[in-house]
Amino acid sequence: MSLRDLPGARERRVATGGIELCVVELGEATRPTIVLVHGYPDSKEVWTQVARQLAERWHVVLYDVRGHGSSTAPVPLRGGFTLEKLTDDFLAVIDAVSPDRPVHVVGHDWGSVQAWEFATVSRTEGRIASFTAMSGPSLDHFGHWIKRRMARPTPRRVGQLLGQGAKSWYVYMLHTPVLPELAWRGPLGKRWPGILERLEKVPPGDYPTASLPDDAAHGAWLYRDNVRARLRRPRPDAYAHVPVQLITPTGDIFLSEHLYDELDTWVPQLTRRSLPAKHWVPRTRPDQLASWINEFAAANEAALQGGIPVRDTAPKGAYADRFGGQLVLVTGAAGGIGRATAFAFAEAGARVIAVDRDAEGAARTAELARLIGAPAAWGETVDVSDEAAMEKLAEKVATEYGTVDVLVNNAGIGLSGSFLETTSEDWKNVLDVNLWGVIHGCRLFGGQMAERGQGGHIVNTASAAAYQPSRALPAYSTSKAAVLMLSECLRAELAEKSIGVSAICPGIVHTNITATTHFAGTDAAEEKRLRNRTSKLYGVRNYPPEKVAEAILRAVVRNQAVVPVTPESHTARFLSRLSPGVLRGIARLKPPL
């Protein structure tokens, strides 16, 4: 490991079973220890960024698995990489770095496969405090998974088997003799960094290291020594004796999400997380991993000290696996859809920033969000149409709370009245909030997301009025149509940064927007009458903002582009594509006000 990248790193060598392991420690040794185990074909450098972040709070230990990086390889290679021997190595390392305290283990890929062995065999009992697994199943669980599907094949199970079977193509390749070694030491080794950058969007850096061809050639024996044996005769007692946090990258091209469907039977204390990313998450999503590892290990440390067990502290809302610990910013969060969205994210365990120009309302949303599950929540007072204020907010958020993972540009105002009665002042007001507010949000917070380069999601609240023309809402519909188009363009641009963009088109939802809508060309009394009238109509329709919030969370999870919510919004969307003439006809009708 380049010690230059890891200030304060201390290297030592641990001898075990005739080989020497290269071990690096970071952070104060008096603190509880987290051991990071790398996968194939990696070396401990894969963890650099995660380790650096964890070292602020923990004693972080990384080591090169035997035959990788600066560790020596067993002689002969055949039979030198069995899980039993890897467990010996692990015990030797933790005996050296944390002799009298259990450690938190984190494994990626083959590191995770190994660590499943550590977490399920009896000789490590009492030596491990928690285990965070990512992109690497237990071979024993995998063996049982296959057996169960072979024994009772249903179409779905056969589909899962074939799906995973196709994803495992490289495992068969690695079982052929000599050829993999030749490939790795030859062209594949040379091209590997480029392949990773292209397919996995791994940013360039200190990884992969120069030892890659050797590491990959040696590591082939990880597969040859273990896979066939374990899949044929999986251990029947592979129950985890430690709490496990499972992080599943949803875009992993090597491992199917279904591998973990029955994991609860093997792990009594399981916390699930999912991440919209590909396989190499330690490189592509270090911030999110560090935050989840940190949170999980800390909760387990507290449990060790006699606090409440980790399971009780886990959020229980919809998509808690996906949004737990993330940072979500919602504008227009003092009421209606914004508030409901903030609450839905809070229930999923996200940290919430509630932004609104109504300070009291924003603070209240934040307070209630904390009460229903947000680990932290803040209320911020900003008028989204005020560029300078938004810039200040973006700066404050970046320095105090971090980079936003999900941005919901929801703030908006209503404006009704015919075009000829809409003044340019009216136009300016509605465009300032509804369109410029979204532009400022996307530009500032989207910019921060793109700069961090670890993905994210932007949700813009458009409206069914974006594709449903109407003589009553020319300015409002125009602003919302602009938001819809902006979202679609931005989606195209940010796709390469793994940032999703969704436009939500709610329709008629029972919120406060009708009570503040400006009716162009009316006097105060008439405006009040119209507000009451529309509020009443919206009340009779009675579509709850909570359902829109659900749609927003779902849209983020599924990365949907355009999401109509209410049935009328679906109908309008459908007609706008099938027969826009009908919508144009409807647009001529005077609204019943």
Place this chain on the structure above:
Amino acid sequence: MASRVIDERAPELPGFRDVQRLAYACAEAVAARLRPGVTEREAAGMQREWLRERGVRDWFHLPFAWFGDRTAFTGFKVPLQFFPTNRQLEPGMPFILDVAPVYKGFTAGIGYSGWLGLNPLHDKLLADLEVHRELILREIRERRPLREIYEDVERLMIRQGYANRHRAYPFGVIAHKVGRVAERRWSPQVFGFGTQSLKGLLSDAVHGHRDGWSPLWSPHRFSGHPPRPGLWAVEPHLGFRGTGAKFEEILVVTDSRDPEQSAFWLDDDLPHVRRWAEERVAA
């Protein structure tokens, strides 16, 4: 008694106060006995039994109990859903007990919200009910139309971040009038409501309809009149994502010109009021 003038010296008030206290005592006693595994039906039965042992023979309505997300009336569409079910209480669940006994010809309706264990969210909901109690009294004294007060209560709830769950009550009422109930040897219940009390309510409705007022305080047009002298069982009910909280107690409305005397809560020595006072002292 519907149209009779009432003031604090009215000889009937102590009778109503007694039955209201009895009902709250019942709710507190039963709440203290609630354990995980108790069903809504059992909790309702415990209330019924407790009050029968103390001489209650008739009801405005039979005791209700709601557990978990049923306290927020999630998905309530038909009135039958109000009746106690076999839902079991679990640790960390909110509950509401709602009792309306008739005792010595007086009746009261009360609502008692609690949580099995401790919960800051529930504390918050209960604390936020205090301003509703103040708002209702203030606006009644201002003689605002009941319908407008209703809308103000609802607006305040929404501003607080909650949903108005008394919307789910029959006719969406926030309150209904209570009065003396004739004591009969046999007073059956219809759909959980005592026939004698219903008779009173019905006669109020008939009289009121003629004079342009209603014994049900609702968001509808028939509540667009100033407060009607009499006793009103007021029950604002907050809902927040699967948790509900309410109180219910009697508000006395008179036609006195003195604002203090024109409306007042029948009793200030009730569990939720004591709780708010204690919180203020603690703060």
